[in-house]
Amino acid sequence: MPDLIPFDEITHLFTDFEHTAWRLETRGGYATDRVSPNWARFQNGETFNYDPGSPWHADVRKQTEAGKRIGRVRIVDDPPTEGQRFLLATGLGNVAAGEDIRNLWRADAVSLGLPDFDFWLFDSRVLVKFVIDENDVTVGVYVLEDAESVVRACQARDAAVHFAVPTRQFQAQVPSAR
Numbered sequence: 614m615p616d617l618i619p620f621d622e623i624t625h626l627f628t629d630f631e632h633t634a635w636r637l638e639t640r641g642g643y644a645t646d647r648v649s650p651n652w653a654r655f656q657n658g659e660t661f662n663y664d665p666g667s668p669w670h671a672d673v674r675k676q677t678e679a680g681k682r683i684g685r686v687r688i689v690d691d692p693p694t695e696g697q698r699f700l701l702a703t704g705l706g707n708v709a710a711g712e713d714i715r716n717l718w719r720a721d722a723v724s725l726g727l728p729d730f731d732f733w734l735f736d737s738r739v740l741v742k743f744v745i746d747e748n749d750v751t752v753g754v755y756v757l758e759d760a761e762s763v764v765r766a767c768q769a770r771d772a773a774v775h776f777a778v779p780t781r782q783f784q785a786q787v788p789s790a791r
Contacts, residue, residue, distance in 0.1 A: 617753040623733075623741050627672065630735040634676075635770050636685035639722075639731050642696020644749040655699045663709035670710040677711030684713035686773040688722045693787060696749075701787065704780045715777030725772045732766060740766045 627634060646652060651661065664670050673683050687704070689697050704714045717727075731743040740757040757763065778786070 615755055615757065617744060617755060620743075620751055620754050623754060623756060626733070626735050626739065626741065628676075630676075630681065632736050633682045633684075633734075634736075635683070635734045635774075637728065637730075637732055637734075637766075637769060637773060638685060638687040638700070639727075639729055640696070640745060640749060641690060641694035642699070642749050643745075643751075645751070646696060646699055647749075651703055652699065655702055661703045661706045663706050667706070667710075670706060673707060673710040673712050682713065683711065684715070684774070686715045686717055686770075686777045688719050688727070689716050689783075689787075690719050698787075701780065701784055708780055714780045715774060716780060716783035717773060717777040721776060722773070725776060727769050727773055728765075734763070734766045734770055737767050738763060 654661070663674075665674070676683055687697070687700055689701075693701065701716070708714050717725075731745060733741040735741070738758065740762050742755045742757060742762075744752045744754065746752050777783075
């Protein structure tokens with residue numbers, strides 16, 4: 614296993630990728646979300662749309678307009694955790710920016726044999742595997758380029774995307790948040 618490195622050391626991959634950047638999100642919540650200014654807005658029931666001032670939205674728009682694809686599948690508990698409800702609410706802005714976000718119930722993810730860890734997969738060649746602690750804080754990442762790890766991530770991506778439901782459609786399946 615390569616060295617664990619800080620996430621900040623791989624951020625260049627979000628602009629350097631040539632074709633696809635794809636993520637699997639497996640957690641019930643993320644510490645970064647709970648300290649985000651959007652958390653309070655979510656708690657107050659606000660809605661979220663595309664925000665050209667958001668660095669993530671601007672980058673997604675730029676990359677997708679250049680013909681690149683950015684996507685993710687989020688694993689959701691039944692019932693969804695508060696953190697997962699936050700991601701469902703804020704995800705529509707990402708979708709409007711050009712990201713393909715889909716959702717999959719955890720029971721379905723387990724039956725498909727999907728990994729129980731988060732990762733980004735860039736151009737089906739570079740796997741960035743997250744290490745996240747019990748408080749939902751990202752400790753660091755492993756960058757893997759060996760064929761076995763990358764092929765398994767590609768297989769997980771293909772299965773997840775095939776069975777997952779687009780965010781807006783998935784939201785209709787989720788009972789009211791409160």
